[in-house]
Amino acid sequence: MPLTLALVAHDRMKPALAEWVARHAAQLAPHALVCTATTGGVIRRHAPDLPIRLVKSGPLGGDQQIGGMIAEGEIHALIFFPDPLAPQAHDVDVKALLRIALVYDIPAAFSPATADLLVAGGLLARG
Ligand SMILES: O=C(CO)COP(=O)(O)O
Numbered sequence: 001m002p003l004t005l006a007l008v009a010h011d012r013m014k015p016a017l018a019e020w021v022a023r024h025a026a027q028l029a030p031h032a033l034v035c036t037a038t039t040g041g042v043i044r045r046h047a048p049d050l051p052i053r054l055v056k057s058g059p060l061g062g063d064q065q066i067g068g069m070i071a072e073g074e075i076h077a078l079i080f081f082p083d084p085l086a087p088q089a090h091d092v093d094v095k096a097l098l099r100i101a102l103v104y105d106i107p108a109a110f111s112p113a114t115a116d117l118l119v120a121g122g123l124l125a126r127g
Helices: 011-023 037-046 062-071 091-103 112-120
Strands: 004-009 032-035 052-054 077-081
Touching: 004 011, 004 037, 004 062, 011 037, 011 077, 011 112, 032 037, 037 052, 062 091, 077 091, 077 112
Parallel strands: 004 032, 004 077, 032 052
Antiparallel strands: none
16 A cells, blocks of 8 residues: 655755655655655655655644644654754754654654665555
8 A cells, every 4th residue: 555755854954855765766656745845846856757745844834734644644654854963943843743753653764874774674665
């Protein structure tokens, strides 16, 4: 059964997420993707064939929207590359998104290395 994955990255990590998506595009193709607005725009430029649903930009409530979808059982995995070296105006929303992913124990990766391990572990093989 196809999964719904949330893909989110802070600005300086967007190239790393776009590169990760491009590298796994074939395996991502059967699944539904949800992105915060700016992240989704960057990913669309790198992988135009992947259908991506956009929510609001993170600082404008997008992280909360994705958190709400996790709480509703609508998101099966979270790939989120936060910037570990830059303060975020919406830091409370970022923490809330991390927390809710833990509360619902969905597969979640917060770095390219861990996201690769999720794929190697078969996360996307279910499509
Ligand atoms: O801020 C974000 C995650 O905290 C992501 O939002 P954007 O994809 O709109 O940059």
